[in-house]
Structures are given as structure tokens and as C-alpha cells.
Amino acid sequence: MATDPQDLFVEIDTEIDTLKLELCYRDEGAESGEPVLMIMGLNSQLIHWPQEIVDKLGAAGYRVIRFDNRDSGRTRWLGQTPTSYLLRDMANDAVQLLDHLGIDKPHVVGASMGGMIAQRLAIDKPQRVQTLCSIMSTTGDPSVGGAEDGVIAELIKPVPAGREEAIAHIVALYELIGSDTYADDERPKRQALAEAAYDRGTDEEGNPVHAGAGARQVAAILAGGNRTNKLKTLNVATLVIHGNEDALINISGGRATRDAIPNAQWLAHPEDNGEDGVDGMGHDLPTPLHDPIVEAIVANVREPAVA
Numbered sequence: 001m002a003t004d005p006q007d008l009f010v011e012i013d014t015e016i017d018t019l020k021l022e023l024c025y026r027d028e029g030a031e032s033g034e035p036v037l038m039i040m041g042l043n044s045q046l047i048h049w050p051q052e053i054v055d056k057l058g059a060a061g062y063r064v065i066r067f068d069n070r071d072s073g074r075t076r077w078l079g080q081t082p083t084s085y086l087l088r089d090m091a092n093d094a095v096q097l098l099d100h101l102g103i104d105k106p107h108v109v110g111a112s113m114g115g116m117i118a119q120r121l122a123i124d125k126p127q128r129v130q131t132l133c134s135i136m137s138t139t140g141d142p143s144v145g146g147a148e149d150g151v152i153a154e155l156i157k158p159v160p161a162g163r164e165e166a167i168a169h170i171v172a173l174y175e176l177i178g179s180d181t182y183a184d185d186e187r188p189k190r191q192a193l194a195e196a197a198y199d200r201g202t203d204e205e206g207n208p209v210h211a212g213a214g215a216r217q218v219a220a221i222l223a224g225g226n227r228t229n230k231l232k233t234l235n236v237a238t239l240v241i242h243g244n245e246d247a248l249i250n251i252s253g254g255r256a257t258r259d260a261i262p263n264a265q266w267l268a269h270p271e272d273n274g275e276d277g278v279d280g281m282g283h284d285l286p287t288p289l290h291d292p293i294v295e296a297i298v299a300n301v302r303e304p305a306v307a
Contacts, residue, residue: 005026005028005051005054006026007024007025007026007074008024008025008026008027009022009023009024009025009074010022010023010025010096010097010100011023011078012093012096012097012100013096014070014082014085014089014093015085015086015089015092016079016082018079019077019078019079019080019082020078020079021070021075021076021077021078021093022075022076022078023067023068023070023075023093023096023097024046024067024068024073024074024075024076025046025065025066025067025068025097026046026064026065026066026067027063027064027065027101028054028055028058028063028064028065028066029054029055029057029058029062029063029064030058030061030062030063031063032063033058033061033062033063034061034062034063034106034107034130034301035062035063035064035065035101035103035106035107036057036062036063036064036065036106036107036108036109036297036301037065037066037094037097037098037103037106037107037108037109038054038064038065038066038109038110038111038114039066039067039069039094039108039109039110039111039114039115039117039118040066040068040069040072040110040111040112040113040114041110041111041112041113041114041115041137042112042113042155042214042217042218042221043072043155043156043213043214043217044069044072044111044112044113044114044197045068045072045073045074045197045200045201046066046067046068046073047073047193047196047197047200048111048193048197049066049111049285050285050287050290052287052290053285053290053293053294054066056290056291056294057294057297057298060294060298062107062298062301065097065098065101065103065106067093067094067097068200069090069093069113069114069117069217070085070089070090070093071210071213071216071217072201072210072213073197073200073201074200076209081210081212082216083216084216084219084220084223085216085220086220086223086224087113087116087117087120087220087221087223087224088120088124088224089220090117090120090220091117091118091120091121091124091125094117094121095121095125095128098128104128105127105128105129105130106128106129106130107130107131107132107133107297107300107301108121108122108129108130108131108132108133109132109133109135109297110133110134110135110137111135111136111137111285112135112136112137112248112249112283113137113217113220113221114135114137115134115135115136115137115138115257116137116138116140116221116224116227118132118133118134118137119132119134119137119139119227119231119257120224120227122234122236123227123230123231123233123234126234126235126236129236130236130301131236131237131238131239131300131301132234132236132237132238132239132261133238133239133240133241133297133300134238134239134240134241134254134257135240135241135242135285135293136241136242136243136246136248136249136254136281136283137242137249137253137254137257138249138252138253138254138256138257139226139227139228139231139253139256139257139260140221140224140225140226140227140228141226141228141253141256142226144250144252144253144255144256145249145250145252145253145254145256146249146250146252146253147247147248147249147250148247148248148250151176151177151247151248152218152248154172154173154176155173155177155214155218155248156214156215156218157169158211159198159208161206162206163198163206166198166202166206167191167194167195167198170194170197170198171190171191171194174190174193174194174284175187175190176247177246177247177248177282177283177284178190178282178283178284178286179243179245179280179281179282179284179286180245180280180282181245181279181280181281181286182280182286182287182288182289185286185287185288186284186286186287189287227260228256228260231257231260231261232260232261232262234261234262235262236261237263237265237300237301238261238263238264238265238300239264239265239266239267239296239297239299239300240254240257240258240261240264240265240266240267241254241267241277241278241281241293241296242254242255242257242267242277242278242281243277243278243279243280243281243282243283244276244277244278244279244280244281245280245281245282246281246282246283247282247283248283249283251276251277254266254277255275255277265296265299265300267292267293267296278292278293
């Protein structure tokens with residue numbers, strides 16, 4: 001396994017007979033360690049998992065697998081882009097990646113839409129999930145987890161033409177949904193991440209490889225329905241992480257996830273009553289919060305509490 005992050009590729013089937021995906025993934029950390037599958041969210045790529053979090057999990061002895069979802073990053077459609085798909089189709093992409101790697105039952109960590117995909121995976125294929133961590137996500141219940149006014153509209157706007165304009169647009173989105181508390185320190189990292197995301201998501205001429213992906217992924221989320229009753233049937237050690245500055249998915253979505261899954265653990269400061277979640281965390285993973293997030297994930301993996 002390479003020391004430096006390396007993009008790898010595997011061809012997988014989709015729910016459409018004539019359509020396949022070339023899925024881009026990275027395989028890092030401790031080669032012989034227990035596997036941790038990390039699933040990212042809407043309009044995001046595998047690089048939106050901070051390398052520091054991946055490295056910390058690797059240093060704790062875990063093998064870390066992360067990938068570009070369909071319609072993101074360096075994952076490519078091998079054939080015509082479909083008009084729609086479902087969260088369970090995206091979960092099946094993850095299962096096929098696991099099959100390719102010979103991994104039977106990883107610890108699954110999902111953020112945002114990735115948390116929804118992880119929940120769907122645990123519901124549909126509980127035998128493939130050893131533990132579950134749902135970060136800044138929600139249950140699909142429309143009464144919880146709503147975005148602040150105007151946020152979704154900004155998120156699905158087409159990215160402007162031209163590298164500088166596109167990167168400025170992406171940075172503005174990060175500012176809109178990211179942590180306010182840590183914004184000043186995070187801005188250089190947001191700029192670097194926007195540049196990397198743009199370069200991974202465009203072709204040689206600067207054209208977006210996944211035009212319209214945001215709208216298709218939002219449609220998949222909306223079509224996913226309310227998972228609350230299904231989540232109540234899970235018997236898997238679960239950790240729920242959510243911040244009190246999340247403008248994209250209100251913290252009520254995290255609370256609902258915690259309340260639905262039996263014995264789910266909730267990351268919060270010991271001095272509060274648990275309802276406020278992670279103080280200063282927006283819809284992002286700021287550097288000062290990496291240690292407590294990794295520590296909580298490792299605790300859930302090592303000392304699972306299930307019904």
C-alpha cells in the first residue's frame with residue numbers, strides 16, 4: 001500500500017444493465033488493520049475527508065477506504081449519465097467496492113449525504129456493517145434536518161466557467177455552510193480544497209465532468225424518503241456526530257438520527273446536556289475538531305454499545 005495517497009480505480013456494475021462505473025478510491029492506513037469505509041456527501045469528493053482524519057485513523061491501526069461517489073470527482077460513468085438514481089444504488093456502489101477489496105464487514109462512517117448512504121447500507125445489508133457513524137446527516141424525515149433559507153439553491157447552482165471563477169464559487173459555498181467559529185483559520189484550507197476539488201472534477205478543457213450532479217444527488221436524497229422506522233430496527237453500534245453551526249442540515253437531523261437508532265452514542269461536550277452536539281462545527285470538519293471526532297469514532301469501533 002502506497003504511503004502517499006493514490007487514486008485507484010475499479011469498474012463496477014450499476015442498477016442499469018448497460019451502464020457501468022469506473023469508481024475512484026483510495027486505500028490507506030494500516031494494511032492489516034480493521035477496515036473503515038468512509039462515504040462523503042453531496043457535491044463532495046473523497047478529498048473532502050481531511051487527510052489528517054484519515055492519517056489519524058491509520059495511526060490508530062485502521063485501514064481506511066474512501067471513494068468518489070457516482071457523479072463526483074474522478075469516478076466516471078462508462079456510458080451515458082443516467083437521469084436519476086437512488087441512495088440505495090449509491091450504497092450498492094460501496095458494497096461492490098468492498099467486494100472488490102475482499103472486505104466483508106467494515107466500520108462504516110458517512111458524512112452528510114454519505115451518512116444517508118451509510119444508513120441505507122446498514123438498513124439494506126446489516127450483515128455488511130460492523131459499526132456505523134453518521135456525521136452531520138439526517139433521517140429523511142422532512143420535519144427535521146432542514147437547511148437554512150437559500151442554502152440548497154446556492155448548493156445546486158451550476159459552477160461558473162473558468163477556473164478562478166469556479167474556485168471562488170466553491171469557496172463561497174464552503175463559507176456558507178462551514179463553521180463560523182473556525183472560519184478564519186479554515187479559510188486557507190477551504191481555498192486549497194476548492195482548488196483540488198475543481199481540478200479533480202473537470203476535464204482537460206476545464207469542463208465539469210459531472211454537470212448537473214448536485215441536482216441528481218438532491219433528487220436521490222428526496223426520493224430516499226423517511227428512514228426513521230427502519231433505523232429503529234438497527235442493531236449496530238452507532239455514533240452520531242453533528243455540529244451546532246450547521247446551515248445545510250440542521251442539528252435536529254442529527255438528534256433525530258440519534259433518537260431513532262437504539263443505543264446510539266452522541267458526540268457532545270461533557271459539560272452540556274448533549275443537545276447542542278459539537279460546539280463550533282458547521283457542515284464541515286474543521287481542524288481543531290479532528291482529534292475529538294477521531295477519538296469518538298475509535299471509541300465506537302473499539303467499545304461498541306448495542307442493544
